[in-house]
Amino acid sequence: MQKEAELHSEEDKKKKENVELKNIAEQMIYTAEKAIKDNGGKIDATIVKGVEDKIADLKKAKDGTDTDAIKKASEGLSTEMQKIGEAMQKAAQSAPGQTGATEEKKDDNVKDAEFKEKGNDGK
Numbered sequence: 001m002q003k004e005a006e007l008h009s010e011e012d013k014k015k016k017e018n019v020e021l022k023n024i025a026e027q028m029i030y031t032a033e034k035a036i037k038d039n040g041g042k043i044d045a046t047i048v049k050g051v052e053d054k055i056a057d058l059k060k061a062k063d064g065t066d067t068d069a070i071k072k073a074s075e076g077l078s079t080e081m082q083k084i085g086e087a088m089q090k091a092a093q094s095a096p097g098q099t100g101a102t103e104e105k106k107d108d109n110v111k112d113a114e115f116k117e118k119g120n121d122g123k
Helices: 004-041 046-064 066-092
Strands: none
Touching: 004 046, 004 066, 046 066
16 A cells, blocks of 8 residues: 555645646636736736736646646736736826825824722722
């Protein structure tokens, strides 16, 4: 039984790697689709089209068993996703004050106070 396990260990490693790559691919596809959905109107259409093309390539590759094709398609999508990040960063820089950060309002009339608790005897 142990010999049989040793014989199949390499095959099992390949299967495990393939499953892990497919899981990563699924996460990347979800993230890319969400980024397009959330920011599509703020990003140039050519960038969106490029990302959508890479999503399609990765979907096709992950349905197969070629780990190298999955890796290559994942890297391609990752590269295209960086373009979305760059576009969002440029948009944030060109619109100062609209970064989404909120500014805290300071209250200059803050006074410290001390208090004493009254005991049961009313003092």
